[in-house]
Amino acid sequence: MAVKGMAGPAKGSGRGSPDAKRADAAVPADRPEKIRNVALVGRSGAGKTLLVEALLAATGAITRMGSIAEGTTVSDSDPSEIRQQRSVTLSVVPLALDEVKVNLLDTPGYADFIGELRAGLRAADAALFVVSAVDGVDAATTALWGECERVGMPRAVVISRLDHPRADYDGVLAACQRAFGDSVLPLYLPVRTGGSVTGLTGLLSGTVSDYAAGDPRPAERRADAGELAAAESARGTLIEGIIAESEDETLMDRYLGGEQIAFDILVGDLEKAVARGSFFPVMATSAETGVGMAELLQMLTRAFPSPLERDLPAVTDIDGKPGGPLACDPAGPLVAEVVRTTVDPFLGRVCLVRVFSGTLREDMAVHVGGHGLADRGHPDHDNDERITHLQSPLGAGLRPVPYCVAGDICAITKLGSAETGDTVSGRETPLLVGTWEMPEPLMPVAVEAASHGDEDALAKSLAKVAAGDPTLRVERNAETHQLILWCMGEAHAEVVLDKLREQGVKLQTVEVITPLRETFAVPAAGHGRYVKQSGGHGQYAICDIEVEPLERGAGFEFVDRIVGGVIPGPFILSVEKGVRTQMQKGVAAGFPVVDIRVTLVGGKAHSVDSSDAAFQAAGALALREAAAAARIQLLEPIAAVTISVPDDYVGPVMSDLSSRRGRLTGTTSAGGDLTEISAEVPESELLRYAVELRALTAGTGRFRRSYLRHDPVPSSAASAAVKS
Numbered sequence: 001m002a003v004k005g006m007a008g009p010a011k012g013s014g015r016g017s018p019d020a021k022r023a024d025a026a027v028p029a030d031r032p033e034k035i036r037n038v039a040l041v042g043r044s045g046a047g048k049t050l051l052v053e054a055l056l057a058a059t060g061a062i063t064r065m066g067s068i069a070e071g072t073t074v075s076d077s078d079p080s081e082i083r084q085q086r087s088v089t090l091s092v093v094p095l096a097l098d099e100v101k102v103n104l105l106d107t108p109g110y111a112d113f114i115g116e117l118r119a120g121l122r123a124a125d126a127a128l129f130v131v132s133a134v135d136g137v138d139a140a141t142t143a144l145w146g147e148c149e150r151v152g153m154p155r156a157v158v159i160s161r162l163d164h165p166r167a168d169y170d171g172v173l174a175a176c177q178r179a180f181g182d183s184v185l186p187l188y189l190p191v192r193t194g195g196s197v198t199g200l201t202g203l204l205s206g207t208v209s210d211y212a213a214g215d216p217r218p219a220e221r222r223a224d225a226g227e228l229a230a231a232e233s234a235r236g237t238l239i240e241g242i243i244a245e246s247e248d249e250t251l252m253d254r255y256l257g258g259e260q261i262a263f264d265i266l267v268g269d270l271e272k273a274v275a276r277g278s279f280f281p282v283m284a285t286s287a288e289t290g291v292g293m294a295e296l297l298q299m300l301t302r303a304f305p306s307p308l309e310r311d312l313p314a315v316t317d318i319d320g321k322p323g324g325p326l327a328c329d330p331a332g333p334l335v336a337e338v339v340r341t342t343v344d345p346f347l348g349r350v351c352l353v354r355v356f357s358g359t360l361r362e363d364m365a366v367h368v369g370g371h372g373l374a375d376r377g378h379p380d381h382d383n384d385e386r387i388t389h390l391q392s393p394l395g396a397g398l399r400p401v402p403y404c405v406a407g408d409i410c411a412i413t414k415l416g417s418a419e420t421g422d423t424v425s426g427r428e429t430p431l432l433v434g435t436w437e438m439p440e441p442l443m444p445v446a447v448e449a450a451s452h453g454d455e456d457a458l459a460k461s462l463a464k465v466a467a468g469d470p471t472l473r474v475e476r477n478a479e480t481h482q483l484i485l486w487c488m489g490e491a492h493a494e495v496v497l498d499k500l501r502e503q504g505v506k507l508q509t510v511e512v513i514t515p516l517r518e519t520f521a522v523p524a525a526g527h528g529r530y531v532k533q534s535g536g537h538g539q540y541a542i543c544d545i546e547v548e549p550l551e552r553g554a555g556f557e558f559v560d561r562i563v564g565g566v567i568p569g570p571f572i573l574s575v576e577k578g579v580r581t582q583m584q585k586g587v588a589a590g591f592p593v594v595d596i597r598v599t600l601v602g603g604k605a606h607s608v609d610s611s612d613a614a615f616q617a618a619g620a621l622a623l624r625e626a627a628a629a630a631r632i633q634l635l636e637p638i639a640a641v642t643i644s645v646p647d648d649y650v651g652p653v654m655s656d657l658s659s660r661r662g663r664l665t666g667t668t669s670a671g672g673d674l675t676e677i678s679a680e681v682p683e684s685e686l687l688r689y690a691v692e693l694r695a696l697t698a699g700t701g702r703f704r705r706s707y708l709r710h711d712p713v714p715s716s717a718a719s720a721a722v723k724s
Helices: 048-058 079-084 111-123 139-150 169-180 225-244 251-256 263-275 293-303 452-467 490-502 569-585 612-629 647-659 689-696 715-723
Strands: 035-041 091-097 100-106 126-132 155-160 184-186 188-193 196-202 207-210 219-222 280-284 315-317 335-344 348-357 359-361 365-370 381-386 389-394 397-400 403-405 409-413 423-426 431-433 443-449 473-476 483-487 507-510 517-520 524-532 539-549 556-560 596-604 632-646 663-669 674-682 702-712
Touching: 035 048, 035 111, 035 139, 035 293, 048 091, 048 100, 048 126, 048 155, 048 293, 079 490, 091 389, 091 409, 100 111, 100 293, 111 139, 111 335, 111 348, 111 490, 126 139, 126 169, 139 169, 155 169, 155 293, 169 184, 169 280, 184 225, 188 207, 188 225, 188 280, 196 225, 225 251, 225 263, 263 280, 263 293, 280 293, 335 431, 335 452, 348 359, 348 403, 423 431, 443 452, 443 490, 443 689, 452 473, 452 490, 483 490, 490 507, 517 539, 524 612, 539 569, 539 612, 556 569, 569 596, 569 612, 632 647, 647 663, 647 674, 647 689, 689 702
Parallel strands: 035 100, 035 126, 126 155, 155 280, 184 280, 556 596
Antiparallel strands: 091 100, 188 196, 196 207, 207 219, 315 431, 335 348, 335 423, 348 409, 359 403, 365 381, 365 423, 389 397, 389 409, 443 483, 443 507, 473 483, 517 632, 524 539, 539 596, 632 674, 632 702, 663 674
16 A cells, blocks of 8 residues: 555645545445455544544535534434434445545444444454544543454544644543553644644644645645644654564664654555554544544555455354355455344345455345354354345445445345344355354343234344344343343443334333242141032042252252052142142242242042142142241342453442442452452342443443352342342
C-alpha cells in the first residue's frame, strides 16, 4: 500500500481534492488488495455514527449528513436505534475513494451489545477506535480497547468532537497514552484560530491542512515557524516511536547520530507497524466541521491493512477434521461467514456475510452449515441452498451486485436456514469456520403470550430473533415452566422485546420464578386413606408411611416394609407412584420435594374395590399428611460465581456480595489490575446482577455463573424466596 500522501503534503487525489477519483461503493471490488474492512469501535456517545456520516459526505456518497436525533443517519436505521438514539446493531456502510472500497462496520458501544461488536471485529481487518475529546477515556472505553487487543486487531485512534466547547484534545491524548500504552502517538496536531480548531499540522510533513473555509477538502500550506516549534516535541516522539517499530535495527542509531531519516522510510515502517498491530496512530477529527476527514480517509485507504495482510480463521470439514490453510484468493474454495442475520417482512432472512476465500455469485449452489452453538439453542445444521439475490448493504439499504470476492462483505437475501455464525461454503466441499467467542447472557426475562392464541406467534417470532442473535438464549424452564429469555442486560432485553412486538406478537413480561425445592426438616409419619363408595365398584386404599430427610443431593428412596401381604405387591408400586407424583407437585409452596426416604410400613386393601388409582391417591394423601405434621424446609439454588473486576472495585463488589447473602470463597489475581472474586450466591439474588454489577463497576465488571447445589433458605428470606 502506498501511504506517502498520508502524512505529507497532499496533491490531487491524495487528499480528497476535486480531482480525486471516486468509485461507486455499490460496484463490487474485484481484488482483495482494493478492499479495507474497518470496524468503528468506541463507547456509546463517542461519535462513531456521525463520523460515518461525515466520511460519507466527504466522499460525496451523501449530499447531507443525517441526524441522530431525527433518526436519519445511514448506519442507525433500526427502529430500536432511532428510539434509543444509540447504535444497538452492527451495520455496514461502504464508501470508495481512489479505487479502494472501504467497508465501515459501525459497532454498538454499549455493553449490552458486545455480541454485535465481536461480530464486527470478526468481519473487520482493522479497527478505528473512536474517543470523544469531551468525554475522554473511561472504564468502558478501556474495556472496548481490550476487546480489540484480545483478537489482535490493528487499530488507529480517532479523537472526535474537536468542535465541542469542552473538547480537550491534549488531555484526552494523554489519557489514551496512559490507558493504551506508549505506542499511541499522534500524526497530526490541531491548529486553533480564535479558540476553534480550523486545521491540522502534519507532524511528519510539516504542512498544515486548513479547514477554515468549511470545505472537507482543505487548503494546504507550509507550517509557519510558530506551528513548527509547537509541533517539534511531538514530531520527535513520533519519529522515535516509528523507528522503534522498524525492522531495520540500524535506524535508531542513525537517527540518534543526527541523520535525517527519509520520509518514505518512516512512512513504510509506520505502515508495517500499524498492519501488525504494534503501533496505533492518533487522528483528530470533527464530524460537524469536517476537520480531519481528508486525513482520516487517507488512513483508511492507504495505511490500514487489506484482507491479504490478515490471517484467516481456521476451518474444518463438517465432521470436525481440520481443513487446509485458507488464502484470501477470489479463485480459491468458497468460505464465507454470516456475521449478522435479520428477518425482513418482505425479503425474508437478510444475512450479512464476510467472504474469506473464493467468490460468491448469484445463482450459485452453496452449503450452509452451523455447528457449535447447541448450548445457545441453535442445533447443528447443514443445508444445501442456492444464492438467488446478492446485495451490497448501505445501512438498511440494499443494492444488487453480481458477485462478492474474497475479502469483501455483502448481504444475501432469502437464505432459508442461515443463522448468525453459520458458514457458507461450496456444496461439493462443505467447510466450517470456527465460531467466534460469544458472550454469555446472564439476565433472565420471563415472558408469556398475552393469550393462548398468541403462543404460536411468539414461538415463531422468537425463532427468527434468536437466529440472528447468538447472545440471546431462549429456555423453557423444566421446573417452573416459564419461558425465559436470557439477555445481556436491560437494553438488550428491550431491543429483543421490541423486535417481537414489531412482528405483531402480543406478549407480557412476568416475574422470574426461582426454582426452589422442598424437603422434610424432621421425620414424620403419614396416613393415607382413600375410601369411596358410590354404587358399583368403589375405591379402597389405605397406606401408612414414614418420611425421613436425607443428606443434600441424595435424591429419593422408597422402602417397602409391608409384612403379611396387607398390601398386594402391584399396589405397593402404586403407592410409590402416588408419592412421586405428589413430590413433583410439592407439599407446602408448590415446589418439588427432594432428598427424602419414604418407608411404606402398613395399610389395607380390598379384594374388589382396591385399584392402582386408589393406592396412588392414598400415597399422595399420606405424603401430604406427613408434611402437615412436619416442618418443611425450602431449598434455594446456589450458584458458583466468578467475578472479574479492576482492583479498585474489589471492596465494593465484595460488600455487595455480602448484602446478597453471598459467601466469599476466594480471590485471585487475574493479571494486570484485575482480580477474580469467587463466591457462592443464591440465584434469586442474581436475577439483575448483570445490570447491577455493571453499575457498581462503571461497566468494567464481568461475571460467570454455574449451578452448584440447593441450600436451605434462611427463615428471614423464605417469604421473599417464595415470591421470586
